Amino acid sequence: MNTFGKMILGSAFATLAMTTTALADTTLNALFMSQAAYSEDDIKSMTAKFEEANPGVTVALEFVPYEALHDKIIAAAGAGDDGYDVVLFDVIWPAEFATRGFLQDVTDRIPADYTDKVFDGAWTTVEYDGKRYGMPWILDTKYLFYNADMLAEAGISAPPKTWAELAEQAKQIKDKGIVEFPLVWSWSQSEAMICDFTTLTAANDGAFFDEGQPAFTAGGAKDAVSFMKATLDEGLSNPSSREYFEEDVRRVFSNGEAAFALNWTYMNALANDPKESKVAGKVKVAPAPGAEGKSTASSVNGSMGLGIPANSPHADEAWAYISFLTQKDVQDNYAKLSLPIWKASYSEPKVIEGQEDLIAAAKESIAVMYPRPLVPSYTEVSDILQKNIHQVLLGQASVDEALEAAADRVKRIR
Known part of the structure; x- marks a missing residue:
């Protein structure tokens, strides 16, 4: 038997003061997602560094698509x-x-001192009913990426500040024949679409629930779905977005x-x-x-x-292992x-360098991260919204019909 807990795992990790006894050869099974x-x-590089510092521990990594992670x-x-x-788990x-x-x-x-050092929005990723069920690791939200050359060719000097302005700029770009479909989204019948829906709902001051009852049939949530459908009807959004x-x-x-x-952040x-992009150097965020x-x-809060x-x-x-992966020095690298x-x-040169636009956007976006409903039945709620909103995007139901149907179904499972 070896004294595992007395190993020093870096300055941040030493504060954990572990004093537990472990088997000389321990294999940890760890589950991660394979995209974004x-x-x-x-992750393999981080893990190798952990194993090097802890020769008695091996980590067996498994990567699955996000869609398979929950199950x-x-x-x-x-x-x-x-x-x-x-395990890696979603917010x-x-x-x-x-x-x-x-x-x-x-x-x-x-x-205890971690609480003030980590963003509040990150902590909501792992909290429920006053307790914490892990360490936040991926602090993420969706950003607006744009092709600066296309905007300049269309005579647009700055990216849009509102969604209405986005639609106007997209029309301007389309009308000039610069690109057929200026907008592209991940609107397949999946959680990816719900993240976009949540972002638009947040912008429009909407809500999912009000005093426990569905509130997405009107107000900002309805405005969000109406906007999504309108961009398709007007030929501004790539119709294949409904599969993406x-x-x-x-x-x-x-x-x-x-x-x-x-x-998400990774696209920047x-x-x-x-090596990955034909528009490298033209991309802004x-x-x-x-x-x-x-x-x-x-x-939208897309943290994990x-x-x-x-x-x-x-x-x-x-x-x-979790403490090692989430410590500041590792994340900064x-x-x-x-x-x-x-x-x-966010004041570290190695974090900022080469992604100044992203850091500037993050400082604004992280402060307004909007949560999807923090309810035990969230998976069912999301599935219901996915199905009904997707019907709107496919032209199989009106906005009102789809959201009312979703609300009726959600009431039965709440």
């Missing part, structure tokens, strides 16, 4: 000791996972087939990489627009955290695809 935010290579975590909950020791899942007993409460493991995920959006924009795209580096008289910018499943037999070693959770990181 940190790349697989980034993988649930399926592993009944696997006993053969499940996962560390929309803590309520469900906590109430169903899938994640360990790690509130007492987190150093985030990587499709990146591909289309990087091929020079769109002037504007709403996407890849769209500006000549700004906060997602607001709505006149209602907001100056809009932002790292937690320990309740059935993990290696909780202390798992927490050591891998800040090109995912921005750090730490407030102090």
